[in-house]
Amino acid sequence: MSIRIVAVEANGTVTAKVIVPHPNESGRRKDDQGVFVPANFVTEASATLDGAPLFAMQLGPSVSKNPFLQFRFKGKKGEKLKVSLKDNKQKAYAAETVVK
Amino acid sequence: MKRRSFLKHVAMMGAVLALMPFELLAAWEKKRFTSEGFRQAMVNNLGTSTVPVSDKISLTVPASAVSSASVPVEVSTTLKADEIYLFVEKNYTPLVYRMALSGAMLPYFNIRIKMRQSSPVHAVVKSGNNFYRATSQCDVSSEAC
Numbered sequence: 001m002s003i004r005i006v007a008v009e010a011n012g013t014v015t016a017k018v019i020v021p022h023p024n025e026s027g028r029r030k031d032d033q034g035v036f037v038p039a040n041f042v043t044e045a046s047a048t049l050d051g052a053p054l055f056a057m058q059l060g061p062s063v064s065k066n067p068f069l070q071f072r073f074k075g076k077k078g079e080k081l082k083v084s085l086k087d088n089k090q091k092a093y094a095a096e097t098v099v100k
Numbered sequence: 101m102k103r104r105s106f107l108k109h110v111a112m113m114g115a116v117l118a119l120m121p122f123e124l125l126a127a128w129e130k131k132r133f134t135s136e137g138f139r140q141a142m143v144n145n146l147g148t149s150t151v152p153v154s155d156k157i158s159l160t161v162p163a164s165a166v167s168s169a170s171v172p173v174e175v176s177t178t179l180k181a182d183e184i185y186l187f188v189e190k191n192y193t194p195l196v197y198r199m200a201l202s203g204a205m206l207p208y209f210n211i212r213i214k215m216r217q218s219s220p221v222h223a224v225v226k227s228g229n230n231f232y233r234a235t236s237q238c239d240v241s242s243e244a245c
Binding site for chain 2: 013026028043044049052053054055056057058059060061062063064065067068069070071072073074075086088
């Protein structure tokens, strides 16, 4: 379970991409035996830049497997971007990167 | 002496609290992610199911998606966006995400989503006290979810 995160600055705008390895099961999919696969998906995500909040979001079961998120913010090279996530089983994940 | 140790204790507690990292703001609100249809999801999230269309919001979805398990959806706007919502009208859970943006954020978000069937996709932006919407149809050729 390692989150891939990259943030690149150009002309004062940072574009960040995050890929979270997660099954993101909606709870409505059936396996080969016809049994519902239990729900297991990312429900919350937030990001900070040098400790200051950038965004906070809630996500539903309609997000794809291995969620891919891309967002933009005003920032500079060398600032520290941190993304925190939580799933419906209350497991918490976080990843950090330095803006390039 | 007792007072001294009590004060020490309080000071330490304060230091620990101050050091706590920025926590996730709001807990997951089940009501927003209702399965009672698109209209109800709009009402639960926005308080209304009628939101005016704005040409200042750009919603990019493929007109036809090969894999309904991974459809890229990009939302951006020239409005000052305080919140962004994404709804897929015909999914069991119409709300895909709700995002609250701080001042440093640019109003842009790109995510990959699952679609149960071909459906209109709606992006709603809250700017000040008003909601605005952009809508786009996406046709899928196989079923996911």
